[in-house]
Amino acid sequence: MTVHPVVASVTERIIERSAVSRRRYLALMERNRQKGISRPRLACGNLAHALAASGEDKARLMRGGGVNLGVVTSYNDMLSAHQPYARYPDQMRLFAREMGATVQVAGGVPAMCDGVTQGQEGMELSLLSRDNIAMGTAIGLSHGMFEGVALLGICDKIVPGLLMGALRFGHLPALLIPAGPMTSGLPNKEKQRVRQLYAEGKVDSSALMEAEAASYHSAGTCTFYGTANTNQMMVEMMGLMLPDSAFWNPSTRIRQALNRKAVHRLVEISQPGSDHRPLAQMVDEKAIVNAAVGLLATGGSTNHAIHLPAIARAAGICIDWSDLDALSGAVPLLTRAYPNGSADVNAMQEAGGLPTLIAALSEGGMLHQDILTVSKGGYADYACRARLEGEALLYSAARASSDRSVLRDTREPFRQDGGMRLVQGSLGRGIYKTSAVDDDRQTIEAPAAVFHRQEDVIAAFKAGKLNRDVIVVVRFQGPDANGMPELHRLTPTLAVLQDKGYRVALLTDGRMSGASGKVPAAIHICPEAQSGGPIALIEDGDMLRICARRGQIEALVEPAIWQARQPALPPLPGLGTGRELFTLMRSRSDTAEKGGSAMLAALEDTMDLHATELDKEFFDARHDSARLGHDALSGHSGAGHTGPVAGPADRAGARRGRVDHA
Numbered sequence: 001m002t003v004h005p006v007v008a009s010v011t012e013r014i015i016e017r018s019a020v021s022r023r024r025y026l027a028l029m030e031r032n033r034q035k036g037i038s039r040p041r042l043a044c045g046n047l048a049h050a051l052a053a054s055g056e057d058k059a060r061l062m063r064g065g066g067v068n069l070g071v072v073t074s075y076n077d078m079l080s081a082h083q084p085y086a087r088y089p090d091q092m093r094l095f096a097r098e099m100g101a102t103v104q105v106a107g108g109v110p111a112m113c114d115g116v117t118q119g120q121e122g123m124e125l126s127l128l129s130r131d132n133i134a135m136g137t138a139i140g141l142s143h144g145m146f147e148g149v150a151l152l153g154i155c156d157k158i159v160p161g162l163l164m165g166a167l168r169f170g171h172l173p174a175l176l177i178p179a180g181p182m183t184s185g186l187p188n189k190e191k192q193r194v195r196q197l198y199a200e201g202k203v204d205s206s207a208l209m210e211a212e213a214a215s216y217h218s219a220g221t222c223t224f225y226g227t228a229n230t231n232q233m234m235v236e237m238m239g240l241m242l243p244d245s246a247f248w249n250p251s252t253r254i255r256q257a258l259n260r261k262a263v264h265r266l267v268e269i270s271q272p273g274s275d276h277r278p279l280a281q282m283v284d285e286k287a288i289v290n291a292a293v294g295l296l297a298t299g300g301s302t303n304h305a306i307h308l309p310a311i312a313r314a315a316g317i318c319i320d321w322s323d324l325d326a327l328s329g330a331v332p333l334l335t336r337a338y339p340n341g342s343a344d345v346n347a348m349q350e351a352g353g354l355p356t357l358i359a360a361l362s363e364g365g366m367l368h369q370d371i372l373t374v375s376k377g378g379y380a381d382y383a384c385r386a387r388l389e390g391e392a393l394l395y396s397a398a399r400a401s402s403d404r405s406v407l408r409d410t411r412e413p414f415r416q417d418g419g420m421r422l423v424q425g426s427l428g429r430g431i432y433k434t435s436a437v438d439d440d441r442q443t444i445e446a447p448a449a450v451f452h453r454q455e456d457v458i459a460a461f462k463a464g465k466l467n468r469d470v471i472v473v474v475r476f477q478g479p480d481a482n483g484m485p486e487l488h489r490l491t492p493t494l495a496v497l498q499d500k501g502y503r504v505a506l507l508t509d510g511r512m513s514g515a516s517g518k519v520p521a522a523i524h525i526c527p528e529a530q531s532g533g534p535i536a537l538i539e540d541g542d543m544l545r546i547c548a549r550r551g552q553i554e555a556l557v558e559p560a561i562w563q564a565r566q567p568a569l570p571p572l573p574g575l576g577t578g579r580e581l582f583t584l585m586r587s588r589s590d591t592a593e594k595g596g597s598a599m600l601a602a603l604e605d606t607m608d609l610h611a612t613e614l615d616k617e618f619f620d621a622r623h624d625s626a627r628l629g630h631d632a633l634s635g636h637s638g639a640g641h642t643g644p645v646a647g648p649a650d651r652a653g654a655r656r657g658r659v660d661h662a
């Protein structure tokens with residue numbers, strides 16, 4: 001199957017741009033692989049510590065020789081999406097024993113709910129918590145006890161953080177195990193309608209609470225297609241979870257069967273032999289592009305314009321917003337789930353779900369098929385639908401969409417282009433989610449109203465000061481300033497203004513939730529105001545232009561006046577709700593386009609300090625591979641190539657070489 005030329009050329013440029021960082025990452029993973037896991041080498045005292053509470057599995061672990069899986073769990077029971085994980089480790093132990101393997105919980109990581117902290121001080125910890133999760137994952141895995149890794153996580157920062165942490169142990173196989181979306185409650189559009197009525201003072205707080213509780217009503221992921229569900233889609237698109245496992249509801253029989261199979265499969269790919277599948281090999285440039293294609297084809301959450309570069313970077317891969325923009329020009333929009341439509345993720349699953357979507361995108365040449373996945377049959381397996389027959393979990397080829405108002409194929413897409421654009425100009429670079437915005441609102445030209453706190457926007461709205469055409473600028477909201485909170489609480493307010501017939505848009509260096517939609521928004525503006533970005537020069541009343549069609553964000557201010565401006569002074573950093581603990585992470589963050597992470601920026605400095613030895617190890621390994629006619633963990637190509645990444649055929653061959661040898 002030929003890959004679409006835009007997908008192919010974007011992939012090639014990512015491979016070229018990443019050549020040096022990727023080869024150093026792979027050299028480090030090869031070094032890890034050669035060291036091997038510590039468990040068999042641990043001194044008796046060390047090992048006894050690790051096995052002391054392993055109960056029924058102790059004898060097996062003492063004997064050694066079997067696979068021991070490490071679970072990193074983000075369980076807490078305040079977050080509905082993560083609540084089902086409470087029972088997972090105990091069930092996983094039983095499933096592993098069926099395969100002669102064992103399971104230990106390597107560690108727990110925090111999981112924040114952006115729904116709970118929306119508009120609260122706690123939201124300023126949210127993006128930063130991703131790095132904390134990555135570090136927590138690494139801490140759990142650093143005990144060296146495991147042959148394979150099971151990652152339990154669903155929501156916004158959690159999946160990216162788990163992956164970023166696990167990728168530093170990329171010599172080990174890893175698999176994500178989802179828990180599924182909650183069943184449908186009050187439709188999301190209806191919830192949003194009641195919120196808007198409340199913002200206008202037309203219903204009281206008890207009517208609002210009733211609507212909210214009917215929408216968020218039980219265990220599982222929120223049903224809209226926000227960041228959490230986009231996460232699940234991307235991980236499946238990358239082949240890091242079982243085919244068709246993202247969107248079955250919790251506590252269903254099929255979910256249970258998928259969990260069992262996931263554990264069995266992780267045991268298989270964690271054993272030495274021809275089926276051994278290290279995470280570092282699975283997450284390559286092509287897998288990252290597949291995730292980006294999925295993001296665009298589904299009009300997924302803008303948060304992933306930050307998370308995907310961060311995940312990629314943790315694997316030594318550099319993807320930027322120009323890549324997303326180029327892909328968005330070629331990838332058609334194939335789904336319509338709220339906020340891009342009125343259906344929810346359960347309706348999307350019912351219409352055929354990810355297997356139907358993957359089949360359609362594959363047929364259109366949008367997805368790389370030659371990536372290494374957790375599934376035995378490779379990428380073709382991801383175009384297959386799961387079902388239960390009795391107790392047996394079976395797969396068959398995906399059927400066509402049964403609801404074309406929700407899910408379509410590439411012959412008749414909802415739009416010819418994907419859901420996201422890069423907007424750039426005199427105000428910097430930002431992201432604009434086009435998929436939920438009406439066509440006649442893709443360009444907004446209006447005077448600015450400038451704010452440094454979202455509460456002040458709401459106060460101005462309540463005072464009637466925003467009843468006009470306006471571009472609301474909310475700045476000092478980037479990773480360096482206050483950790484880049486989501487500003488989704490502004491959505492109903494701005495939607496009210498828009499529905500009154502005004503031309504309204506938002507421009508901010510902060511984030512919006514994946515649930516935000518119909519109001520035009522240029523977000524994640526880089527450089528952020530705190531780091532000297534031109535957004536700090538905007539004054540009230542300046543004419544601004546945001547145009548998704550041309551990809552522009554401009555201040556229509558006389559150049560001489562603009563250049564003479566002094567940047568606005570930043571507000572004091574937040575105190576309270578633990579925000580001061582994160583001062584270090586804020587002050588060292590790099591741009592949202594690079595992932596907005598102090599941890600990754602500093603990690604690269606350390607990698608650079610080891611550059612000479614890593615490069616030497618890489619080239620030595622490549623030399624050995626060529627001499628011995630096999631490949632090392634790195635997927636290094638044979639002689640004649642100058643980097644770790646060669647053309648697709650060579651790469652597939654290189655992988656085969658590695659797998660046979662492992």
Ligand SMILES: O=C(O)C(=O)C[C@H](O)[C@H](O)COP(=O)(O)O
Nearest residue numbers: 114115226227228301513514515
């Ligand atoms: O999924 C995302 O993108 C999120 O970041 C989580 C959201 O912020 C909230 O869950 C928003 O929920 P609503 O306020 O009901 O629209």
